[in-house]
Amino acid sequence: MDDDIRWVKTHCARMDHGGCALLVGLKDNKIVAVRGDPNGFLNKGYICAKAIASPDRLTHPDRLKHPLKRAGKRGQGKWKRISWKQALNEIAENFKKIKERYGAKGVAFGAGMPKGLEHFVLIRLANIFGSPNVVGSQDVCHAPREITGVHTCGFYPVADLHHPSRLILLWASNITSTNEEGEISSMLLKQINSGTDLIVIDPRKIDLVKKSKGWLQLKPGTDHALALGLLHVIIQESLYDRDFVENWTYGFDHLADHVKKYTPEEVSEITWVPPDLIRETARLYAQSKPALIQWGNPIEHNIHTFDITRALICLMAICGNLDVPGGNVHAKEPDIMRLGAFVRADLIPNKRKEMISAYHGVIPRLMTVPAAFFKRAILEGTPYPVKGFYSMCANPMLSYADSRQTYKAFMSLDFIAAADVFMTPTAAIADIVLPAATQFEIDDIGHYGLGHGFILARPKLIDPPEECWPDIKILNELGKLISPKEYWHDDYHQFLEDVVGPSGLTYSQFVDKRYLRGPESFKLYEQKGFRTPTGKVELRLSQAEKFSLSPLPRFQGLPQEDDPDYPLVLTSSKSQYYLHSSYRWIKKLREKRPDPKVEIHPETAAQNGIRDGDEVIIETKFGAITQIAHLTDIVDKRVINASHGWWFPEARQEEQYEWKKSNLNILTSTTELGKEFGTPNLKAIGCKIRRNEY
Numbered sequence: 001m002d003d004d005i006r007w008v009k010t011h012c013a014r015m016d017h018g019g020c021a022l023l024v025g026l027k028d029n030k031i032v033a034v035r036g037d038p039n040g041f042l043n044k045g046y047i048c049a050k051a052i053a054s055p056d057r058l059t060h061p062d063r064l065k066h067p068l069k070r071a072g073k074r075g076q077g078k079w080k081r082i083s084w085k086q087a088l089n090e091i092a093e094n095f096k097k098i099k100e101r102y103g104a105k106g107v108a109f110g111a112g113m114p115k116g117l118e119h120f121v122l123i124r125l126a127n128i129f130g131s132p133n134v135v136g137s138q139d140v141c142h143a144p145r146e147i148t149g150v151h152t153c154g155f156y157p158v159a160d161l162h163h164p165s166r167l168i169l170l171w172a173s174n175i176t177s178t179n180e181e182g183e184i185s186s187m188l189l190k191q192i193n194s195g196t197d198l199i200v201i202d203p204r205k206i207d208l209v210k211k212s213k214g215w216l217q218l219k220p221g222t223d224h225a226l227a228l229g230l231l232h233v234i235i236q237e238s239l240y241d242r243d244f245v246e247n248w249t250y251g252f253d254h255l256a257d258h259v260k261k262y263t264p265e266e267v268s269e270i271t272w273v274p275p276d277l278i279r280e281t282a283r284l285y286a287q288s289k290p291a292l293i294q295w296g297n298p299i300e301h302n303i304h305t306f307d308i309t310r311a312l313i314c315l316m317a318i319c320g321n322l323d324v325p326g327g328n329v330h331a332k333e334p335d336i337m338r339l340g341a342f343v344r345a346d347l348i349p350n351k352r353k354e355m356i357s358a359y360h361g362v363i364p365r366l367m368t369v370p371a372a373f374f375k376r377a378i379l380e381g382t383p384y385p386v387k388g389f390y391s392m393c394a395n396p397m398l399s400y401a402d403s404r405q406t407y408k409a410f411m412s413l414d415f416i417a418a419a420d421v422f423m424t425p426t427a428a429i430a431d432i433v434l435p436a437a438t439q440f441e442i443d444d445i446g447h448y449g450l451g452h453g454f455i456l457a458r459p460k461l462i463d464p465p466e467e468c469w470p471d472i473k474i475l476n477e478l479g480k481l482i483s484p485k486e487y488w489h490d491d492y493h494q495f496l497e498d499v500v501g502p503s504g505l506t507y508s509q510f511v512d513k514r515y516l517r518g519p520e521s522f523k524l525y526e527q528k529g530f531r532t533p534t535g536k537v538e539l540r541l542s543q544a545e546k547f548s549l550s551p552l553p554r555f556q557g558l559p560q561e562d563d564p565d566y567p568l569v570l571t572s573s574k575s576q577y578y579l580h581s582s583y584r585w586i587k588k589l590r591e592k593r594p595d596p597k598v599e600i601h602p603e604t605a606a607q608n609g610i611r612d613g614d615e616v617i618i619e620t621k622f623g624a625i626t627q628i629a630h631l632t633d634i635v636d637k638r639v640i641n642a643s644h645g646w647w648f649p650e651a652r653q654e655e656q657y658e659w660k661k662s663n664l665n666i667l668t669s670t671t672e673l674g675k676e677f678g679t680p681n682l683k684a685i686g687c688k689i690r691r692n693e694y
């Protein structure tokens with residue numbers, strides 16, 4: 001070992017939701033090595049390829065290093081370097097001008113996947129400025145799970161991998177690639193290696209199928225039908241937890257009556273899963289105690305997400321798996337500042353009525369604006385015009401459904417500011433671009449606000465280059481210019497102290513401790529009841545009519561009806577080497593996955609004259625893109641699995657880096673949206689394929 005290297009501890013971040021404890025080797029203000037920390041609370045030494053490559057983000061020659069102002073027409077790729085003072089003043093002037101003319105709600109604040117504490121400082125800035133419009137990716141990422149959970153059982157039921165389970169139902173979660181929201185796959189593997197059964201519910205034969213007792217290869221977008229089929233069997237065969245159902249649920253008879261029609265045979269027709277496999281899975285889930293559902297993102301990628309998540313929580317409940325160790329639990333937060341207080345929710349008491357989504361009648365408690373409604377406000381002025389946008393840690397040109405519409409909407413905005421670490425298709429059409437300092441260069445707190453019952457220390461280890469600033473500092477300084485100064489700190493570090501303050505620790509003591517975890521207590525309902533209007537798990541929602549929600553989970557058809565002109569079903573999954581649209585510019589990662597690949601069954605490929613490695617045109621009713629064929633029988637003959645998040649940093653900036661060529665969201669649309677969350681169909685879309693003949 002090199003004696004000059006100093007090893008320090010932190011947690012990995014911003015390559016996914018983060019969570020693995022790391023040992024980072026430092027030399028001369030540079031990171032020279034990254035390892036998994038064997039003592040890590042979540043990972044016990046595990047580390048992935050993205051984390052090993054993560055220091056390369058910081059030293060890339062093309063990284064943004066100075067504030068930039070658009071010099072030519074929007075999107076022309078011409079920039080002028082300006083000072084931070086000028087950049088912040090220009091943003092402030094534009095936002096104030098829009099506020100005067102259209103009200104504060106005419107400015108929207110956007111963030112993508114929550115990456116760290118800045119996500120909540122951004123919400124705070126919007127609240128203090130007076131805008132109810134924070135645009136997030138929540139409509140397609142976790143809000144359906146979390147908010148449906150709150151309505152059904154009073155909390156967000158998180159898979160508890162910290163205690164032994166008898167069975168894990170891995171439902172639409174490719175955890176060995178995604179480790180989603182800190183559910184680190186090494187924890188799950190440890191359980192399986194010590195005897196926990198695994199059932200995989202995925203249209204693709206993912207790696208973990210090898211270790212599973214059963215694999216349900218369902219048709220994409222039919223999860224609600226499958227879950228209703230499982231409920232049917234469990235109730236019909238009286239396999240449910242009678243004590244729990246009797247004492248702690250509301251509306252069981254309604255549910256029982258309602259699911260009678262979802263027989264395994266009926267459900268099999270819809271889902272392609274054989275009826276006996278549906279029966280066996282239902283029996284195994286009901287009879288293994290405790291059992292947990294590790295649920296993944298595709299349950300939130302179609303217009304029926306509310307029905308899917310409702311049905312899954314009903315399953316957890318009637319089998320007695322809610323809030324028991326090794327089940328799906330209410331993770332209790334440590335003693336830290338409450339989110340509402342941190343973001344100053346009190347300053348905007350009418351937010352729920354004033355935000356863009358109120359007009360569309362979304363489910364109560366959805367506090368970020370779905371992207372589709374945000375774009376309608378820009379393009380149609382419904383319910384009112386939006387003219388300015390601050391984009392941070394996000395790349396909407398790739399991540400919002402219907403990228404052409406996103407382009408059109410953004411090009412018609414009066415003013416856009418974007419903070420990023422690298423130029424992106426979104427930043428390329430902004431008016432001001434701000435260079436952000438990022439993981440390893442900033443003091444940060446991980447997992448705040450995610451509902452997993454812990455926060456992680458991510459201290460600054462090295463200095464950022466040139467003029468890069470932490471997002472929290474940018475927001476703190478911008479806040480002073482566009483809103484009353486008393487809500488902002490002299491030194492932005494105070495925000496970190498504010499969060500950990502109630503625990504009695506300073507930020508630096510928290511760093512020494514590495515993480516804070518809430519108390520491990522279960523079955524809190526036995527003392528206090530469930531935090532729902534009836535005090536019970538609401539299998540039938542008692543206030544459904546009041547909020548125009550369906551009282552019972554339904555099957556209302558496929559996300560998109562079958563269409564013979566588009567005979568294949570398009571789905572997608574995240575790449576293990578990238579985070580959404582990020583980091584195609586990191587050489588070590590690009591070498592591992594140089595192209596956007598689309599998985600096609602060999603027979604389907606042959607029928608369409610496609611060979612392995614061919615460039616393939618994928619076409620839906622909404623658009624066409626090209627990706628590279630990868631022939632594999634891990635997908636069904638009727639399904640293709642395409643890559644998400646592709647743009648080409650090596651392409652020309654004035655063409656926004658070929659954002660249309662392989663971008664999955666050229667194939668999606670916002671014409672049909674789920675009513676409760678404004679969720680578009682990102683998956684289960686009819687498509688056809690052909691070889692690109694040039």
Ligand SMILES: Nc1nc2c(c(=O)[nH]1)N[C@H]1C(S)=C(S)[C@@H](COP(=O)(O)OP(=O)(O)OC[C@H]3O[C@@H](n4cnc5c(=O)[nH]c(N)nc54)[C@H](O)[C@@H]3O)O[C@H]1N2
Binds near residue numbers: 644
């Ligand atoms: N079709 C389709 N669409 C999808 C999905 C899908 O599966 N299919 N997935 C959806 C989901 S689940 C999500 S969460 C969203 C994600 O949507 P986004 O969050 O918009 O996607 P990212 O590519 O992660 O964009 C993050 C940007 O943040 C920048 N960045 C990284 N670190 C920092 C930092 O410290 N500071 C700043 N200022 N910037 C930083 C990166 O360079 C990158 O440009 O996409 C959604 N869209």
Ligand SMILES: Nc1nc2c(c(=O)[nH]1)N[C@H]1C(S)=C(S)[C@@H](COP(=O)(O)OP(=O)(O)OC[C@H]3O[C@@H](n4cnc5c(=O)[nH]c(N)nc54)[C@H](O)[C@@H]3O)O[C@H]1N2
Binds near residue numbers: 178578580
């Ligand atoms: N490497 C990496 N890690 C990530 C991310 C990333 O971009 N890259 N993104 C982060 C974010 S923001 C999120 S939200 C999570 C998402 O991570 P996951 O929850 O794992 O989501 P996906 O990778 O989109 O899909 C998971 C699995 O669902 C399957 N699937 C596709 N369609 C369907 C369907 O209709 N029904 C069912 N049952 N299964 C289906 C796919 O084949 C895939 O194997 O990962 C986080 N971690």
Ligand code: SF4
Binds near residue numbers: 178
């Ligand atoms: S799984 Fe996620 S948190 Fe863990 S090392 Fe990889 S990128 Fe980092």
Ligand SMILES: [Mo]
Binds near residue numbers: 113137140141142297
């Ligand atoms: Mo996400």
